[in-house]
Amino acid sequence: MRREAVVATVPVAVAALLAAAGPATAGTTGAAGAGDPYFPLAGNGGYHVSHYGLTLDYDPKSRHLDGTAVLTARATQRLTRFDLDLKGLKVTGVTVDHVKAAHRRDGQELVVTPRTALRKGRTFRVTVTYNGTPAPVTDPDGSPDGWIPTDDGAFVAGEPQGAMTWFPADNHPVDKSAYDFSLTVPEGHTAVANGVYLGKRTAHGRTTFRWRQAEPMAAYLATVTVGRFRIEQYTTRDGIKVYNAVDPREAAEAAPVLKKLPSVLEWESRLFGPYPYRAAGSIVDHAPDVGYALETQTRPLYDSAPSLSTLVHESAHQWFGDSVSVTRWKDIWLNEGFATYAEWLYTEQHGGRSAQQAFDALYARPASDALWAFPPADPGSGENIFGTPVYARGAMTLHELRRAVGDRTFFRILRAWASAHRYGHGTTARFTALAERESGKDLDGLFHTWLHTKGKPRSA
Template structure:
């Protein structure tokens, strides 16, 4: 995530809350009577204080299969979500996060299930309890006019209706505005998407493109992201776009720029460097972790940020204002493919693990591209940092503050200066390899760094990430 620096007015956050769980009856016949008494509801919250009410407990999602249809003329979305999951406890009922949309039928393992709405939660009660460790499938039919959500730091997100289509995007929440979901990064899953839109419009999303088909004035676009993805990294961009389809390193490369933006120059020229930037970052961080590449530049000024949506980041138009190139923001969002996307957060209080490394990648890229060295950027940032603000547990209101981004980057370079280049890059490679497609915490990273470096590093991280005074330069 990168902000343009413009802070939209603070608005009330629309909270998406729910909980998903596993379903399969106990044995072949299910559970009834006394057996049912041993089952209990899954938690309606992931327990993360930075996003109260988001996420759910009692199950682990494996895959989302989404089949949606969107008509920009009416702003109406209809969809069916088929979700496969595994129960992590004996479940009597479970929740899914879903904001605003109306729900029709809900089935669990092919059988009608009771359901009700509780604000942003869809509460599902299957006819039989779902046994711990067993897979289950829940299908939800839903429809309505999707809503946007607002965040004091980022402005508009969620499902945004635009002049020619829509943009579904946002951090920390957006997914629940257009499909039922366990909306917390601790529960990653693979995704398959089929989205049907009027002929002539593009429908862009994450992952590898599939075959398109058309009938009766509508076109269905298909996408597949097989590597586990956090829900906030999913995106759907619909409208009039200049789409460039190619390949890089034998994998699909899809970039797109809104047709209302210049055809050449800043946005298009910056996205054209995606492969070059990925190759450079791979030389520092390890192999690129996904099966496709790309990027999307939208024209909606409400998107005053860039977001690392998995395999295909989305950029707001202000990053390329006056048609100026901006490869630095591309480097930032592509670095997130390793730090934040492949290795995701277990909890939002550790968001520096995403933003500190992505900000440091900007310094690495600038040096590689003939600009200031990483050391010079480190010196300039060190001199201007407010050391009273911590990078770890910055507080909900400062999730996207300078301490998370810039102080986080300072800590990364301080680690490099302390352990030397060879050990430093071995630490990064080990983290992105051992934790690939998973998640981690600050404590996990410190422990790994100490193991690889074979020395104590906790005092270094404490000083650079959370200490209240300027640390001594290593």
């Protein structure tokens, strides 16, 4: 991101993760968090959301949002009460299976008490109506996150906490869901979301855009970015539906980079396996105060015209981070180290410096450099998850693995990782086990040195 399994088995896998990952629950109350030590209140216990239906109406001039969220979920324990993540905004009504439910606010938690208890295994539907002026949260590293107003709409980027600023969610990567969006904005504006574009309808000066993200998606990867955009649509020779939305102020600089998107996706598909989604594209906004891009699923979001290396990075996340998601935020090197190494590989295979040269340039940094400040497999806090070691030293770890096992085995490992956990989740332990299994080598020393040890290794 920033700065710089088969589908049929997914619900079972998610239920197991939620049951194992969440903190202990008291009786029949769903936990207020998914148990992540970096963001203790992110996500919730007691249920899995299979689908979000989001109906939003936004006025960029007044910055007012009206929303209705319909969550289809399954109870993973008996529930007399459960939480949703929602920060700010006024909740005007909550129902569970069309019956009015009691609700109250507790910080970023929307606490819902259905009229009757939900038995374990029951599928239920929660409808929340809400409105207000959405605003971003400030992440531990000082970055804005969530619904970020712009001069012509909103830049909506949710990693790691921001989804809760614009819709009620089970806001942790451990819970992934399908989405349908219905987004209404003033005529002349465009509202861009994830997945396949289903069309638009204009009436009485307002235009409604419809989108569908069918493959599972973590809440932080959802977007509904609004602005005055130039739109480009086409289908690649692989059948991927591309939708690009570009702020006119960024169009000239962005055009030559976006033109390469189909070839970048083809190149990454050869290395990592089939592209995971039916749709692709880019959202290039003019948001100079944001300072980062985000791998929003199927359609990465850029605060300005991206460089080619940034396009390669965010596209690689569609495999590593979006399709294969982290189980805990401390494992984020599995997202960022992999996407950074994709940049190195692209440069190496397109006439630029080799991955070894990129590695050597980093290793030349002194022991006092921030690159060696903490181990990439456990940054230690939410403040560090977007730090240099996660990206650069994460990529260095992959290069060390490549050198240890050879190119043929290395690329087999990457494809196996993307395939085995497609639409699911991974952990550092699972990746290292896979690497040892595919290579037939004991790699404990390598991974201990490069992933789990603070400071500069003595030798490369």
